[in-house]
Amino acid sequence: MSGRVEELNKNQKSINDISQIYGISSRTLRRRYEKRNQLLVTQGKHPTLGFENEKRLVSHILKLGDAGFPPERSLIRQLAYQFAEKLGLKYNFNNETKIAGPQWLKSFLERNPEIVVRQAEGLSIQRAKGLCRAEVAKFFDLLITVLTDNDLLDKPYRIFNMDESGVQLNNKPGKVLAKKGTRAVKSVTSGEKGETITVIACCNAIGNFLPPVLIIKGNTTTSERKVRRNYTERNEC
Incomplete structure (x- = not known):
């Protein structure tokens, strides 16, 4: 039933058309339709921009998100003020800051659940393209x-993927117990920064791994023995 009422709200079909197609009483459809619209209007005060203009704003927000530029909350509040000014609507927004209030944004999100607040992740232009x-x-x-x-x-066993990653040789201290009120707690490590080595790993599409390759700093085999000794000592401890 809710799906049929939604078709009416989107003006896809008339009440009589939906009644004939789905075999639903036209009287029942009309009652549910009027009840839904009445509930929508009576949720708090009538929106400053009006329901139709809010839908236009929602459409604009979704387009910005699809283009890779989702707007921040402050920008939406600015757009709401500019929208009201341009349309000559009565509003109680702040004329000094020229921005809609946070309470308006909260009500706007409640009336338009298809818009939610999320933490955005960075995406470079190269990746976006x-x-x-x-x-x-x-x-x-x-x-x-x-x-x-x-x-x-x-033949997935012939498809390999290789990647490299940097690894520091010093150990990273974990959480420790200390005297209450102590601001800086030090823990001894093999080095403050540590020497970075490169690990190259390779596996195929069925999960078979090749032995990893280590790229270390140094020109002689002494450097290799040093890395091996440090690794052994750390694991024995």
Whole structure:
């Protein structure tokens, strides 16, 4: 029933059309439709921008998010003020800061549950460009071509992936017990910064790993023995 009422709200079909298609009483549909709209209007005060203009603002927010530029809460409050000014609406926003209040934003989010507050993650321009539909389709077309040309479609054991990571040789202190009120608690380590080595790992598509490769600082085998000795001593402790 709720899905049919939603069709009415989106003006997709008339009450009589939905009644005939789904075999639902037109009287019941009309009652549920009017009850839903009445509930929507009576949730607090009538919105400053109006329901129709709020939907336009929601659409704008969603478009910005799809483009990779989701707006912050402060920007939405500024847009609400500018919107009300441009349309000549009556409002109680702050004329000095030219921004809608936090209570307006809270009510706006309650009336439009398709918009939520989330912590954004950084995305470089290079990665953003690679996320477009054309680039993704191009990548998978190229992948199929490479797998086919090299006879790898049914041979996952021949598909390998390699990656490298930096590892510091010094141990990282964990949480310790100390006197209450102590601001700085020191714990002895093998070095404050430690020497960084590079670990190269490689495995295939069925989970078989090759022995890792370590790239260490030094030009002689003495450096290798030093790394091996430090690793052994740390594990024995």
